[in-house]
Amino acid sequence: MxxxxxxxxxxxxxxxxxxxxxxxxxxxxxxxxxxxxxxxxxxxxxxxxxxxxxxxxxxxxxxxxxxxxxxxxxxxxxxxxxxxxxxxxxxxxxxxxxxxxxxxxxxxxxxxxxxxxxxxxxxxxxxxxxxxxxxxxxxxxxxxxxxxxxxxxxxxLMSIPKTYIVLVVPKIEVSTKWVYENFNFDKVSKRPDINLLLSAISKGDVKILADNMVNVLETVTAEKFDVINDSKQKLKDFGALGSLMSGSGPSVFGIFKDKVSAYMAYQKIKCNDYNLFVTETT
CATH class of the missing domain: 3.30.230.10 (Ribosomal Protein S5; domain 2)
Incomplete structure (x- = not known):
């Protein structure tokens, strides 16, 4: 299985x-x-x-x-x-x-x-x-x-079109319990527009989806670990349509327009500081 x-x-x-x-x-x-x-x-x-x-x-x-x-x-x-x-x-x-x-x-x-x-x-x-x-x-x-x-x-929801993902996993472990315990509503300056994202998904518009992804838990995890924002920026620098921390972190993913651009980014980012994966949505 x-x-x-x-x-x-x-x-x-x-x-x-x-x-x-x-x-x-x-x-x-x-x-x-x-x-x-x-x-x-x-x-x-x-x-x-x-x-x-x-x-x-x-x-x-x-x-x-x-x-x-x-x-x-x-x-x-x-x-x-x-x-x-x-x-x-x-x-x-x-x-x-x-x-x-x-x-x-x-x-x-x-x-x-x-x-x-x-x-x-x-x-x-x-x-x-x-x-x-x-x-x-x-x-x-x-x-x-x-x-x-x-x-x-x-x-x-309607399945999004098959999309290639580069996943950057820093070699640190983050406790979900710790992240939620330290979440502070007052530190959130930007929230996701869920309705906009749902509309993008219903239209199969991966670009609008990638442009508007937000994770409020970044206010905790990225605040403590610089590698989160560094990873997001690297993914964007190497062609990601958008990048985001997943869940409570520390994994960060980038959405790419096709398989070739995803693998090009993978080769440029690849180093011993991360576990790196190219995968796709299912």
Whole structure:
């Protein structure tokens, strides 16, 4: 199975809730960068293997938690009497604002549903995924989506035309929790015009989309790490139609008009300070 990364084509925070969660409005887009996952039936229990040593292979891993939740919720109902082994071949950088962990958890829920022939509909899977994390409902749905609430109120949008993306991932890790805890509404001077972006998407106008992307969380992450704005500027200098930090960072992406210009930028930016990827929207 492919567990795809996501980028945020815009991200706005509209309020802070009494439970300290934030209400957001964001346009999410899946990209072809992905982890490869295999889910197999074993006699009992849950086993997890991952090729990346920093990823825990026990119940601290959200993919493991997804399998545990699925078993607890559906084993009796669907007569599941065995266990699963999950293998993750990691390509998505960790703690990078690309929903790598959430996409793994979503893939586990989707994969176990198919493996055990439960035929649980997508709405119920999304509701189950929400119990584990705010990005998981989107990762189950995929594509081009407007996400509201805490990221769990999803509206599918028209798919944007196939677009080439250069992804710059600085070699730092950023805690999503830290970014949201340090977000200050008073420091936001520019917010995304979501209606303009939705109109651009409905018309398939990638240039207007790229010109008007805004992520208010840059006021936290880019303020602390200069490499965020440096990466955005490099992408623009080498031909990006627009560039933005994804999620809480530190990943930054640029939208390019075609595959050739994307690979030219990749060659010019390539250095040991970043992990660099050329990918495309899916």
């Amino acid at each position: 492919k567990a795809r990364a996501k980028i945020n084509l815009s991200l706005d925070i509209t309020s802070r809730r009494p439970d300290n969660y934030h209400e957001i409005k964001t346009i999410m887009q899946s990209i072809d960068l992905h982890d490869n996952m295999v889910i197999e039936i074993i006699n009992k229990g849950i086993e997890l293997e991952c090729n990346y040593p920093k990823v825990p292979c026990d119940n601290r891993n959200i993919a493991y938690k997804a399998a545990e939740l699925f078993m607890n919720k559906y084993s009796a109902k669907y007569g599941i009497k065995c266990g699963v082994k999950i293998k993750i071949d990691k390509n998505i950088p960790v703690a990078a604002g690309l929903a790598g962990g959430s996409s793994n958890a979503a893939a586990v829920l989707i994969g176990m549903n198919k493996l055990f022939n439960c035929r649980i509909n997508i709405s119920e899977l999304i509701s189950t995924g929400k119990q584990l994390g705010a990005d998981i409902p989107y990762c189950i749905m995929g594509g081009t989506v407007l996400a509201e609430g805490i990221g769990d109120v999803l509206s599918r």
